[in-house]
Amino acid sequence: MGGDPIIASWLVYGCCGAVLVGLGLFGFMRPTTTLRRVLAFNIVGSGIFLLFGATGYRVPSTGADPVPQALIITGIVVALAATALAVALMLALARVSAGRDEDA
Amino acid sequence: MTGGVLPILIVLAALVPALISFALPERHARLRSIVNLSGAVLKLGLVAYLLLAVADGAAPEARLSLAPGLDLLLRVDALALLFVTLSGVLWLITTIYAIAYLGDSPNLSRFFGFFGLCVAATTGIAFSGTLITFFVFYEMLTLSTWPLVVHKQNEKSFAAGRRYLAYALPASAVLLIAIIWLESATGPVEFATGTDLSVLGETSLQMIFWLFIAGLGVKAALFPLHGWLPAAMAAPAPVSALLHAVAVVKAGAFGIIRIIYDVFGIATVSALGLATPLAILASFTILYGSVRALEQSEIKKRLAFSTVSQVSYIILGAALAGPIAAIGGLAHLVHQGLMKIALFFCAGIYAERAGIETVEALDGIGPRMPWTSVAFTLGAMGMIGIPPMAGFVSKFYLGVGAVQTGANWVVVVLATSSLLNAAYFLPLVYRIWFLPAPEDRAAPADGFERPLGLIVPAVIAAGAALAVGLMAGSPLSPLGWATLIVERDYLP
Amino acid sequence: MVHPALLVAPIAAPLLAALLAIAFPRGAVAAALSAVGVALVASLVLVVEVARTGTGAALAIGGWPPPLGIALEADGLSAMFLLAASTIGLGVLVVAQGPFGWTGRETRKGYSFWPLALCLLAALNAIFLSRDFFNFYVGLELLSLSAVALVALDGKREAIEAALRYLMFALVGSLLYLLGAALLYAQYGTLDIGLIAASAETNGPTLVAAGLMTAGLAAKTALFPLHAWLPSAHTGAPAVASAMLSALVPKASFFILVRVWFDALPGQAGPGLTLVLGTMGAVAIVYGSILALLQERLKLIIAYSTVAQLGYLFLVFPLAGGDSTAQPWFAGAWTGGMVHAVSHGLAKAAMFLCAGAMMAAAGGDKLSDVRGIVAKMPLATFAFALAAVTLMGLPPSGGFLAKYLMLTAAFASGAWVWGAVVLAGGLLAALYLYRPLASLFAPADPDRTFTSVPLRTELVPLALALVAVLLGVASQFPYDILQVGRSVAAEAGLE
Known part of the structure; x- marks a missing residue:
C-alpha cells in the first residue's frame, strides 16, 4: 500500500505546500521592501492553497473531495484582490512621495 | 404595595428639572427658576406624604432588574427618609439662595442641570435598597459634582476639581472592590433582608469592612482622606453649601451608617473588633479638623475644616455601637446639615456683599448686616454645642451614649472638641459684634443685605437649627425620628 | 421561525x-x-x-x-x-x-x-x-480590504503609509487564519462550527490549527503586541471612517475568536492559552492607557484608548466560568465581555464622531486646538463626556455592567489579578480621558473663534453615547438576548 500513487501525490503536494508556506513566511518576516512582502504573501498563499488542495484526498476511498477546490478558487480571488490593493497603495505612495525613497 | 411609585417620583422630582435645565437656553432664567423651585417644592410635598406613611410602618419599594441578581432597588425606610427630608428641605432653600447668588452669571443652564442631578443622586443614595444601587447613585453623585466644583472654570477651580477626582475615583474603585468581594461570596446584598456573613472568614470580613470605610471615607472626609474638601472651596458658595451640608459628605457618612447597621450589623461590627478602631479614627478626625480649623484665616477654609470635624460625629455615633450614641449620630446628620448650610450661606453673603473673606475683615460687621450676622452667630453657637441649640442635643446624646457603652474616653474627646470649636468660632462672633468696624468699608449702593433671596434662606436655615434643638422632644424632630429609627430597626 | x-x-x-x-x-x-x-x-x-x-x-x-x-x-x-x-x-x-x-x-x-x-x-x-470558518475568512478579507482602503482615503502620505502598514498586518493575519482553517479542514473534513464541535477531539493538529487561527485573529484585533498598526491607521483615516474602524472592525475578528474557542472547540483551550490571551489583554489595557495618557492629539488619545479597551475583551478567556455558586447569573464574565464589546463600540464611535466634529470646528485636533470648545459645541462635548463615562466603566452605563460582571467572576473564582487589572484599567481610563475633557471644558480665549458645524454632527454622537449609557440602565434585555444560543463553555469556562 505504501506505493499507492494517490497517497504519494497527497504527500508530495502537502510537503510542497508546507515548504512554500515556510519560504514565504521567511520572506515576509525578514526586513525587506513592501513589494517583496507582497510577493511573499502570494507565495505563502499558494502554499496554503496547495496544502488545502492536498487535504481533498483525505479519504482516498471516496476520491477527491471537491469542497477544498471550491474554497481555493474563492481564496485565489481574495488573494488577488488583496495584492491589487497593495500594489495600488504602493503606487499611490510612490506618486505622493515622488522623488523620495519609494520603499517606505 | 402601590406606594412603590413614590420613591421613583421623588427621585424624578429632582431629575426632571435637571434635564429641563440642561435643555433650556441660557436666557430663560425665569422659567429655569420656576422649574427648579417647583421641583423642590413638589419633592418636599411628596416627602411629607411619605413621612406620614412610614411613621405608620409602611416600607414602599420599587425594583428594576438589570440582570439576574443585579437589581436596582429603591426602598423607603425610616433612615432613608431622615436623609431625604434633610436633602429635600436644604435643596429648596439652596435653590432659592443659588438663584439669587448666581444672578445672571453665565452657564446657569449647566449649573442648575448638574445641581439637580446631584440632588437626584443623593435622593437615590438615600433610597437605595441594595449595595449595587447605592454604588450606582454614589458614582452619579461623584460625576455630577465635578462640573459644579469647576463651575467658575478658572485655574483654581480646575485644580480643585482635579483634586476631587483624584480622591473620589480611586475611592470608587476601592468601594467597588469591597462590594464585589462581599457579593462574590454572599450573593447580592439587600439592606432590608440582612446578609449571611458567616461564609466569609473573620480576616476577610475585617478587610472588606476597612475597604468600605476607605471607599466611603473619602466623601465623608475622614482623616486622612479629607484633603479634597478644603480645596473644593474654590466652587461658588451654593455649591459649597451643597457639598458640605446636603449631598457629598453626607452621602459618605450615610453610606458608613448603612454599612455598619444594615450590611454588617452592629453586633458583628463589635464582635469583629472593628467598632473601637473606627471610633478612634472618627475621634481623631474630630480633633484634627478642629485644630486645622483654628489655623485658617479664610472664613470658608475654617468652615471646611469644621466640616471635616463635624461629620465625624456622625460616624462616631455609628461606631460606638450603642443605641443612644446611634441616636446622637443620626440626629447630628440633620443638625450639622442645618447649621453648616446657614454658616456657608452667611459666608457667601459676607464675601459677595461686603467683600469679607478673612476672619480679620469681619470686624464690626454685625450692626451693618444684622440678619446675616444673627444667622451666622446662631450657626456658630450650634456648632460649639451651646444649649439649647441643635448641636448641643447631638453632642449630649453622643456623650451619654459613649458612657453607656463604657467608652468614657469619648467624653474627653467631645469636651476637647467643644473647647476647640469655641476657640475657632467665638473669635468670629466677637469680631462681628464687638470690634469697631474699619473706616474704609464701603457699602454697596443698594445696601449690604440684599437681595432677599440670599438673606431669607440663611435666616431660615439658622432658625431651623435653633428650632430642632428647642423642639427636640417632638417625635417629628430629627432627634425624635432618629429615636424611631433606632428603636424600630437597630435595637436587638 | x-x-x-x-x-x-x-x-x-x-x-x-x-x-x-x-x-x-x-x-x-x-x-x-x-x-x-x-x-x-x-x-x-x-x-x-x-x-x-x-x-x-x-x-x-x-x-x-x-x-x-x-x-x-x-x-x-x-x-x-x-x-x-x-x-x-x-x-x-x-x-x-x-x-x-x-x-x-x-x-x-x-x-x-x-x-x-x-x-x-x-x-x-x-x-x-x-x-463556517471559510465564510468567516471571506468576510474578514472583505472587511480588512475595505478598512485599509478607508484608511488611505485621505490620500496624504501619512495615511497611505498607515494603510500599507495596516494591510501588512492584515495580510499576515489572514494567512495565519487561512492556514489554520486548512489544517482544521484536514482534520475534520468540514469547516462548519456545529459539525466541528460535534466531532472535535483534543489532539496536536487541532491545537496547532486553532493556535494559528488565534494568532491571525489577534493580529487583526490589534491585541498587544500586534497593535502597532492601529493608532496610525485610526488617526490617518477620516474621522467618520475611524469611528467604524475603531468601534466595529476589531470586534469582527474578536467575534470569530469567540466562535473558535467557545463554540467550535469548547474545552480545548487549556490553561496555557487562556493565560497567554489574558496576559496579553492585561498588558494591552495598561500599555494602551499609558500611551493614551502621553498623546497630545484627540484622535490619538481615542485610538490608544481602543488598544486598551480591546484588551478587556481578551480577559473573557481566562475569566469565563468564574462565577461562583453564590451568584444568580450565568456566564457572567462571558456576558460581560460581550456587553463590553457592544458598549465600547457605541462609545468609541461617539467619541470619534465628536472628535471629527470638533476638528471641523477647530481646524485641528490638538488638545490646545479644541480648548474651550464646550461653549461652541455643548452637545458634542456632553456626548464626549457620556462616552467617557462608559469607557471608564462608571455606572450607570453599559461599560459598568460589563465591568461589574467581569469583576464578580474574577473575585468569585479567586482570580484577583484579573480583577485588579479591570479596576486599574478603569482608573487609567479616567486619567487619560481627564485631559481631553478638562481641555474641552476649559474657558476658551476670548478671541478664539470656531467654525460652525451642522447640528447633526453633534446629535448623532450624542445619540450613540446615550445608547451606550442606556445599555447599562436597561440591561436586562441585552443580557437576556446574549443568553440565547450561548455555548456551554461560556458558563463552564474554557479550562
Whole structure:
C-alpha cells in the first residue's frame, strides 16, 4: 500500500505546500521592501492553497473531495484582490512621495 | 404595595428639572427658576406624604432588574427618609439662595442641570435598597459634582476639581472592590433582608469592612482622606453649601451608617473588633479638623475644616455601637446639615456683599448686616454645642451614649472638641459684634443685605437649627425620628 | 421561525447599495442610508424575534445544508452584534453626508467612501451571521480590504503609509487564519462550527490549527503586541471612517475568536492559552492607557484608548466560568465581555464622531486646538463626556455592567489579578480621558473663534453615547438576548 500513487501525490503536494508556506513566511518576516512582502504573501498563499488542495484526498476511498477546490478558487480571488490593493497603495505612495525613497 | 411609585417620583422630582435645565437656553432664567423651585417644592410635598406613611410602618419599594441578581432597588425606610427630608428641605432653600447668588452669571443652564442631578443622586443614595444601587447613585453623585466644583472654570477651580477626582475615583474603585468581594461570596446584598456573613472568614470580613470605610471615607472626609474638601472651596458658595451640608459628605457618612447597621450589623461590627478602631479614627478626625480649623484665616477654609470635624460625629455615633450614641449620630446628620448650610450661606453673603473673606475683615460687621450676622452667630453657637441649640442635643446624646457603652474616653474627646470649636468660632462672633468696624468699608449702593433671596434662606436655615434643638422632644424632630429609627430597626 | 429575508437583508442590502453607489454616485447617500436603514430594521426585528422565541434563527442558502452549502445563523450574540453594527453604521453614514456627500461634482473621496463603507458593513454583518470558518475568512478579507482602503482615503502620505502598514498586518493575519482553517479542514473534513464541535477531539493538529487561527485573529484585533498598526491607521483615516474602524472592525475578528474557542472547540483551550490571551489583554489595557495618557492629539488619545479597551475583551478567556455558586447569573464574565464589546463600540464611535466634529470646528485636533470648545459645541462635548463615562466603566452605563460582571467572576473564582487589572484599567481610563475633557471644558480665549458645524454632527454622537449609557440602565434585555444560543463553555469556562 505504501506505493499507492494517490497517497504519494497527497504527500508530495502537502510537503510542497508546507515548504512554500515556510519560504514565504521567511520572506515576509525578514526586513525587506513592501513589494517583496507582497510577493511573499502570494507565495505563502499558494502554499496554503496547495496544502488545502492536498487535504481533498483525505479519504482516498471516496476520491477527491471537491469542497477544498471550491474554497481555493474563492481564496485565489481574495488573494488577488488583496495584492491589487497593495500594489495600488504602493503606487499611490510612490506618486505622493515622488522623488523620495519609494520603499517606505 | 402601590406606594412603590413614590420613591421613583421623588427621585424624578429632582431629575426632571435637571434635564429641563440642561435643555433650556441660557436666557430663560425665569422659567429655569420656576422649574427648579417647583421641583423642590413638589419633592418636599411628596416627602411629607411619605413621612406620614412610614411613621405608620409602611416600607414602599420599587425594583428594576438589570440582570439576574443585579437589581436596582429603591426602598423607603425610616433612615432613608431622615436623609431625604434633610436633602429635600436644604435643596429648596439652596435653590432659592443659588438663584439669587448666581444672578445672571453665565452657564446657569449647566449649573442648575448638574445641581439637580446631584440632588437626584443623593435622593437615590438615600433610597437605595441594595449595595449595587447605592454604588450606582454614589458614582452619579461623584460625576455630577465635578462640573459644579469647576463651575467658575478658572485655574483654581480646575485644580480643585482635579483634586476631587483624584480622591473620589480611586475611592470608587476601592468601594467597588469591597462590594464585589462581599457579593462574590454572599450573593447580592439587600439592606432590608440582612446578609449571611458567616461564609466569609473573620480576616476577610475585617478587610472588606476597612475597604468600605476607605471607599466611603473619602466623601465623608475622614482623616486622612479629607484633603479634597478644603480645596473644593474654590466652587461658588451654593455649591459649597451643597457639598458640605446636603449631598457629598453626607452621602459618605450615610453610606458608613448603612454599612455598619444594615450590611454588617452592629453586633458583628463589635464582635469583629472593628467598632473601637473606627471610633478612634472618627475621634481623631474630630480633633484634627478642629485644630486645622483654628489655623485658617479664610472664613470658608475654617468652615471646611469644621466640616471635616463635624461629620465625624456622625460616624462616631455609628461606631460606638450603642443605641443612644446611634441616636446622637443620626440626629447630628440633620443638625450639622442645618447649621453648616446657614454658616456657608452667611459666608457667601459676607464675601459677595461686603467683600469679607478673612476672619480679620469681619470686624464690626454685625450692626451693618444684622440678619446675616444673627444667622451666622446662631450657626456658630450650634456648632460649639451651646444649649439649647441643635448641636448641643447631638453632642449630649453622643456623650451619654459613649458612657453607656463604657467608652468614657469619648467624653474627653467631645469636651476637647467643644473647647476647640469655641476657640475657632467665638473669635468670629466677637469680631462681628464687638470690634469697631474699619473706616474704609464701603457699602454697596443698594445696601449690604440684599437681595432677599440670599438673606431669607440663611435666616431660615439658622432658625431651623435653633428650632430642632428647642423642639427636640417632638417625635417629628430629627432627634425624635432618629429615636424611631433606632428603636424600630437597630435595637436587638 | 423567522422570515429568511431577515437573515439575508443585513448582508444583501449594503452590498446592493455599494453597487448602486458605484454606478450612480449622485444617489450614493440615499442608497447607503436606505440600505443601512433596512439592515437596522432587519436586525431589530431579529433581536426581538430571538428574544421572544428564545431560540436562534437559521437559513441554509439555496436549500443546501452544511457541510456542502452555506448556512446563515443568528443566535443571541449574532443578533446583538448585528444590531450594534447597524446602529453605529447608520449613525456614521448620517454624519458622513457632510464630508462625503454629493456636492455637484464627483470627487475621488466622495466617490470611493460610500461603496467602501457599505462593503465594510456588509462584511461585518456577514461575519456576524456565519457559522463556517471559510465564510468567516471571506468576510474578514472583505472587511480588512475595505478598512485599509478607508484608511488611505485621505490620500496624504501619512495615511497611505498607515494603510500599507495596516494591510501588512492584515495580510499576515489572514494567512495565519487561512492556514489554520486548512489544517482544521484536514482534520475534520468540514469547516462548519456545529459539525466541528460535534466531532472535535483534543489532539496536536487541532491545537496547532486553532493556535494559528488565534494568532491571525489577534493580529487583526490589534491585541498587544500586534497593535502597532492601529493608532496610525485610526488617526490617518477620516474621522467618520475611524469611528467604524475603531468601534466595529476589531470586534469582527474578536467575534470569530469567540466562535473558535467557545463554540467550535469548547474545552480545548487549556490553561496555557487562556493565560497567554489574558496576559496579553492585561498588558494591552495598561500599555494602551499609558500611551493614551502621553498623546497630545484627540484622535490619538481615542485610538490608544481602543488598544486598551480591546484588551478587556481578551480577559473573557481566562475569566469565563468564574462565577461562583453564590451568584444568580450565568456566564457572567462571558456576558460581560460581550456587553463590553457592544458598549465600547457605541462609545468609541461617539467619541470619534465628536472628535471629527470638533476638528471641523477647530481646524485641528490638538488638545490646545479644541480648548474651550464646550461653549461652541455643548452637545458634542456632553456626548464626549457620556462616552467617557462608559469607557471608564462608571455606572450607570453599559461599560459598568460589563465591568461589574467581569469583576464578580474574577473575585468569585479567586482570580484577583484579573480583577485588579479591570479596576486599574478603569482608573487609567479616567486619567487619560481627564485631559481631553478638562481641555474641552476649559474657558476658551476670548478671541478664539470656531467654525460652525451642522447640528447633526453633534446629535448623532450624542445619540450613540446615550445608547451606550442606556445599555447599562436597561440591561436586562441585552443580557437576556446574549443568553440565547450561548455555548456551554461560556458558563463552564474554557479550562
